[in-house]
């Protein structure tokens with residue numbers, strides 16, 4: 453089903469911002485992988501490298517008070533929604549400076565202050581939570597919308613189908629964004645579902661379903677802005693399937709033996725960050741020198757954040773049950 457709502461065009465300033473977000477996500481990913489490889493960082497990491505164009509869409513189309521729910525493979529999404537690098541890296545490295553004071557780890561980064569309500573390691577589990585957040589927005593007569601980001605594998609879970617059914621039935625202000633990176637852990641998507649297009653699953657719930665090139669930020673922006681507009685104006689949920697690819701397997705360190713070499717090489721060849729930089733330069737949005745400045749600024753931001761993170765201690769024992777339960781007699 454195609455979208456009857458006209459998307460907003462991304463201005464030059466918005467395109468630049470989208471590129472900054474993609475570049476920062478790439479710089480942060482590279483630094484994390486370097487730190488893990490050398491033994492400098494002791495953490496686990498599920499890289500979103502290769503999927504940055506989808507995050508660029510979130511950065512451009514969501515308001516600060518809109519909500520976003522993501523997964524363990526959410527570094528790019530967190531950056532797009534405005535979670536600070538200190539909170540992200542602090543949490544990944546188990547420091548008190550982290551978004552959850554270092555008690556949640558890579559899989560569990562949340563920052564409600566900027567609308568990033570949940571990252572979850574339970575596949576599909578973010579969807580019903582996002583439905584609840586969308587119901588809350590409606591109950592509070594707020595114009596905010598909720599976007600939920602999940603993988604291709606998540607669309608095989610009951611949580612996806614139950615959540616989507618409820619959101620469709622109640623016409624909630626929800627945008628379902630599937631980051632189809634072609635694999636769920638080590639299994640190719642095509643081996644686990646009888647539909648060719650995940651977007652077609654929307655038909656089962658009588659909501660619009662669109663498939664886009666998830667490596668093209670402008671295409672993502674177009675689909676997402678239309679879906680956000682629909683949700684905000686009472687038109688109910690949309691499912692957007694973004695076709696993308698993960699460059700580093702399921703987790704960083706995954707030997708990736710199950711991935712055909714040529715497939716991976718072709719994906720890296722079409723790197724969405726490089727592709728977008730070339731396009732912005734060709735379209736005269738920014739110059740080549742500015743691309744390099746943005747890249748350098750991204751790397752610097754990551755190093756600055758790391759200084760603060762590495763100076764921050766690990767959580768102490770008395771933190772063990774703090775923030776886990778509400779205090780008796782009040783919140």
Ligand SMILES: Cc1ncc(C[n+]2csc(CCOP(=O)(O)OP(=O)(O)O)c2C)c(N)n1
Nearest residue numbers: 525573574575603604605606633635636637
């Ligand atoms: C309910 C549940 N089942 C199984 C797992 C184990 N598991 C972790 S990641 C993953 C694959 C998910 O694939 P996808 O939804 O495509 O997301 P991606 O990792 O590709 O971003 C699985 C099966 C889990 N964490 N939660």
Ligand SMILES: [Mg+2]
Nearest residue numbers: 603604635636
């Ligand atoms: Mg996947």
